[in-house]
Amino acid sequence: MKYPMTKQGAEALETELKHLKSELRPQITQAIAEARELGDLKENAEYHAAREQQGMVEARIRDIEGRLSNAQVIDVTTIPHTGKVIFGTTVAIANVDTDEEVVYQIVGDDEADIKQRKLSVNSPIARALIGKEEGEIVAVKTPGGVVEYEIVEVQHL
Numbered sequence: 001m002k003y004p005m006t007k008q009g010a011e012a013l014e015t016e017l018k019h020l021k022s023e024l025r026p027q028i029t030q031a032i033a034e035a036r037e038l039g040d041l042k043e044n045a046e047y048h049a050a051r052e053q054q055g056m057v058e059a060r061i062r063d064i065e066g067r068l069s070n071a072q073v074i075d076v077t078t079i080p081h082t083g084k085v086i087f088g089t090t091v092a093i094a095n096v097d098t099d100e101e102v103v104y105q106i107v108g109d110d111e112a113d114i115k116q117r118k119l120s121v122n123s124p125i126a127r128a129l130i131g132k133e134e135g136e137i138v139a140v141k142t143p144g145g146v147v148e149y150e151i152v153e154v155q156h157l
Helices: 007-037 045-069 124-129
Strands: 003-006 071-074 090-095 101-107 118-120 137-142 145-155
Touching: 003 007, 003 101, 007 045, 007 071, 045 071, 090 124, 101 124, 118 124, 124 137, 124 145
Parallel strands: 003 071, 101 118
Antiparallel strands: 090 101, 090 145, 137 145
């Protein structure tokens, strides 16, 4: 099964993967070699710490490679602007009751970060917005009840 991912999200993972393989992996290998030279491995804290870090880095490399191999990279800037909310678009919405406006980009699960205003495509707000157009009112079920938002603007950034 393919998972949607923005072009920026894929590039960020590729950058992290390159860093892990070309910088961290050799550093850890060097640290393990230096720790081995210190002798007895049973009570060698530096050796055990380096081996543990190596395990975490290798697991992260496998995780990133798996995510990238199953990613369906979508570059929203190449899709014609129709005013419809689709994966990857940046959406300005206004709370109908309070007029409070927020802007979110709809991204894949791996990229979601509410502090950076990146909403998972599977979040309740994103699911309510997908397929709707500028000017439409959408109702979003929240723990505090149903909140209505107006879609102010849809951008392909």
